Amino acid sequence: MVAEVETSGSMQDRRRGGAASNLARSEQINGWLFIMPALVLLGIFMVYPILWSLWMSFQVGRGMNFSFGGFANIIRLTQDPVFIRALSNTLLFLAVQVPIMLMLALLFASALNDSKLWGRGFFRTAIFLPCVTSLVAYSVIFKSIFALDGIANQALLALQLIENPINWLSDPFWARVVVISAITWRWTGYNMIFYLAAMQNIDRSIYEAAKIDGVPTWARFWFITVPMLKPVILFTAVTSTIGTLQLFDEVNLLTNGGPSDATLTLSLYIYNLSFRFMPSFGYAATVSYVIVILVGVLSLIQFLIARDRRR
Amino acid sequence: MSKSLALIGRALTYLALSLAAFVSIFPFFWMVLGTTNTSADIIRGKTTPGGALVDNIIKFLNSFDIARVLFNSFLIAGLGTVLTLLVASLAGYGFEVFRSRFREKIFGGMLLMLSIPFAALMIPLFMMMASFRIINTYQAVILPGIASIFVIFYFRQATKAFPSELRDAARIDGLKEWQIFFYVYMPVMRSTYAAATIIVFMANWNSYLWPLIVLQTNEMKTLTLVVATLTAGYTPDFGVIMVGAIAATLPTLIIFFLLQRRFVEGMLGAVK
Numbered sequence: 001m002v003a004e005v006e007t008s009g010s011m012q013d014r015r016r017g018g019a020a021s022n023l024a025r026s027e028q029i030n031g032w033l034f035i036m037p038a039l040v041l042l043g044i045f046m047v048y049p050i051l052w053s054l055w056m057s058f059q060v061g062r063g064m065n066f067s068f069g070g071f072a073n074i075i076r077l078t079q080d081p082v083f084i085r086a087l088s089n090t091l092l093f094l095a096v097q098v099p100i101m102l103m104l105a106l107l108f109a110s111a112l113n114d115s116k117l118w119g120r121g122f123f124r125t126a127i128f129l130p131c132v133t134s135l136v137a138y139s140v141i142f143k144s145i146f147a148l149d150g151i152a153n154q155a156l157l158a159l160q161l162i163e164n165p166i167n168w169l170s171d172p173f174w175a176r177v178v179v180i181s182a183i184t185w186r187w188t189g190y191n192m193i194f195y196l197a198a199m200q201n202i203d204r205s206i207y208e209a210a211k212i213d214g215v216p217t218w219a220r221f222w223f224i225t226v227p228m229l230k231p232v233i234l235f236t237a238v239t240s241t242i243g244t245l246q247l248f249d250e251v252n253l254l255t256n257g258g259p260s261d262a263t264l265t266l267s268l269y270i271y272n273l274s275f276r277f278m279p280s281f282g283y284a285a286t287v288s289y290v291i292v293i294l295v296g297v298l299s300l301i302q303f304l305i306a307r308d309r310r311r
Numbered sequence: 312m313s314k315s316l317a318l319i320g321r322a323l324t325y326l327a328l329s330l331a332a333f334v335s336i337f338p339f340f341w342m343v344l345g346t347t348n349t350s351a352d353i354i355r356g357k358t359t360p361g362g363a364l365v366d367n368i369i370k371f372l373n374s375f376d377i378a379r380v381l382f383n384s385f386l387i388a389g390l391g392t393v394l395t396l397l398v399a400s401l402a403g404y405g406f407e408v409f410r411s412r413f414r415e416k417i418f419g420g421m422l423l424m425l426s427i428p429f430a431a432l433m434i435p436l437f438m439m440m441a442s443f444r445i446i447n448t449y450q451a452v453i454l455p456g457i458a459s460i461f462v463i464f465y466f467r468q469a470t471k472a473f474p475s476e477l478r479d480a481a482r483i484d485g486l487k488e489w490q491i492f493f494y495v496y497m498p499v500m501r502s503t504y505a506a507a508t509i510i511v512f513m514a515n516w517n518s519y520l521w522p523l524i525v526l527q528t529n530e531m532k533t534l535t536l537v538v539a540t541l542t543a544g545y546t547p548d549f550g551v552i553m554v555g556a557i558a559a560t561l562p563t564l565i566i567f568f569l570l571q572r573r574f575v576e577g578m579l580g581a582v583k
Binding site for chain 2: 052118281
């Protein structure tokens with residue numbers, strides 16, 4: 001490698017000005033050399049594609065034949081009922097699933113943070129376990145559980161919670177319920193671990209003091225735990241948002257977007273536009289930029305909310 | 312009064328946690344049980360073990376060239392992990408140890424790129440791979456994921472705990488910068504590497520969308536793709552699928568139980 005630091009007999013050398021600037025130059029060169037492989041790869045496989053995608057979103061045509069279409073794709077977006085469907089489904093999943101999951105994760109974490117709780121290790125491991133499974137494996141398992149005569153219906157019938165079996169994956173409403181339950185099952189434990197770790201950093205004496213002052217449990221949770229965890233809650237909210245906006249594996253395997261597009265998500269629609277139908281790459285790129293913009297806007301909003309509440 | 316209230320609260324907590332634990336574990340139980348039952352029995356919700364285990368395994372082994380599929384999965388996940396760790400730790404170390412204002416700006420830009428969804432990259436990436444003529448190859452699957460911003464960030468955070476005295480001592484001993492990295496930094500940071508190995512390997516092993524796009528023939532398929540392919544079609548054989556699902560889950564499950572602490576540390580690493 002180039003220009004390493006001169007060290008043999010160096011103490012006197014280093015005091016001289018020439019050696020010092022040599023050192024600075026070598027730091028510069030090394031700084032670039034260490035990060036260069038990553039920068040080159042990021043340039044090729046991230047920066048270039050995202051710019052290419054932007055350019056492509058102004059192109060029209062099928063397959064590999066492109067021509068400049070101006071705002072044609074954006075106009076097509078506003079008139080495309082399937083896109084509107086995919087967008088509203090994605091936002092629905094986001095609005096329902098993320099709050100439920102984070103709330104559950106927070107509640108489980110605060111229950112498990114109690115050192116006097118019996119069986120703490122077991123509960124923690126059990127609730128965390130789902131995020132060890134691959135998305136494909138668990139989607140398939142859920143598909144079999146929610147079959148028409150499957151175990152979910154059998155159990156609900158036996159408990160007399162329903163009178164007739166629910167046609168989970170063929171009914172638009174219930175298909176959405178299954179998708180939301182599946183994602184919640186997979187990711188609640190994951191988020192819980194973040195909260196648990198953050199709770200361990202909260203000074204116990206704050207709780208003791210509140211307890212002595214007669215602050216009830218729910219108030220301790222709401223006015224001490226939640227504000228203290230704000231940075232972590234923000235982090236999990238942003239990552240869950242980004243994840244849900246890109247939802248693909250589960251819907252592709254559980255319902256394939258059906259019935260009649262009730263669970264079609266933006267990512268699945270992009271996939272269909274590019275690889276399942278006659279490829280329409282330009283339009284698919286436009287749809288993908290909708291996700292980029294949504295992710296950006298929602299992350300910004302969540303960031304601003306968190307900053308605002310801190311005052 | 313308040314004592315009995317506390318008791319009720321306690322009972323409710325246990326009830327809720329038990330329910331959550333049951334719901335969390337049940338699908339695993341269902342998967343294991345399913346390997347012993349026929350597809351019809353699984354769909355019918357049969358809760359007792361059956362005698363179809365051997366039959367399911369044989370059918371699974373005959374469905375695809377499973378040896379080849381396992382080889383593909385391990386090669387893609389393994390090689391991808393090694394390269395990701397190497398490139399990302401070099402970068403994380405470089406950003407933290409050699410600071411400059413300009414590089415800090417690059418780093419800030421990279422953090423912004425963290426939120427770029429893969430959906431926006433997959434079409435240009437696919438076209439790029441097509442123009443390189445490497446569709447349906449291992450390199451096409453592995454290359455785009457190597458420079459993971461998340462892992463770079465993780466290594467930069469971890470490097471803050473790397474004692475600068477060690478680096479100074481190594482310099483005085485005449486080691487070159489790359490030697491310091493490979494002979495001092497890497498061994499000292501081995502628990503960081505272990506945690507990163509777990510998360511990166513798992514992500515690669517479970518990856519679905521990108522392999523689905525670039526791997527197009529049966530002899531290139533990974534285990535994840537095989538399980539997905541078995542599920543497609545109108546009459547999926549769930550007994551066979553459960554065998555595949557276990558095979559796909561087992562490596563990560565084993566890693567999890569062997570290295571539970573490190574596993575969790577790895578997941579948390581980036582937010583500290």
